[in-house]
Amino acid sequence: MLYEQLVKITGWSDYKLAQQLEVSPTAVRLWKKRGSVMNDRAGQIAAELLGIPEKLVLLSLAAERALAEPSGRYLAEAAEDAIKEEERAEKPEAGRNRAAVAESDRMPFQIMP
Numbered sequence: 001m002l003y004e005q006l007v008k009i010t011g012w013s014d015y016k017l018a019q020q021l022e023v024s025p026t027a028v029r030l031w032k033k034r035g036s037v038m039n040d041r042a043g044q045i046a047a048e049l050l051g052i053p054e055k056l057v058l059l060s061l062a063a064e065r066a067l068a069e070p071s072g073r074y075l076a077e078a079a080e081d082a083i084k085e086e087e088r089a090e091k092p093e094a095g096r097n098r099a100a101v102a103e104s105d106r107m108p109f110q111i112m113p
Contacts, residue, residue: 001031002046002057002064003031003038005050006049014028014032021042023042037064037065040058040061043057043058044057
C-alpha cells in the first residue's frame, strides 16, 4: 500500500503526511485502519515526494481500488488459478516421452491419449 511506503520512507506522522498530501487527517486514518485507497491527487503528490513516475502510482492506486471491489477479488483469484493451471500444463506428464510432448505443443489443440 502506498500509505505504508510513504510512512516507511519519510518517517512522518499521520498528521504531517496529511498536510503534505493535502488531505484530512481522517483520510490518512482510513488508509491506515481500513485499508482505504488514497485519491489520485494525493497519489500524484506522493509520486512527487517519492520521486517515482506519477503514472505508475496512479496505475497502482487504480489496481488497489479494483482489488478492493468484490469483483476485483474474484478476478484476482481467477487470474491466480489460470497461472497455476498454465504452469501445470507446461510440465510434461509422466509417461509421455519428449517427442510426444514437443509434437503436441505444436498443435493448436492437445490430443488426449
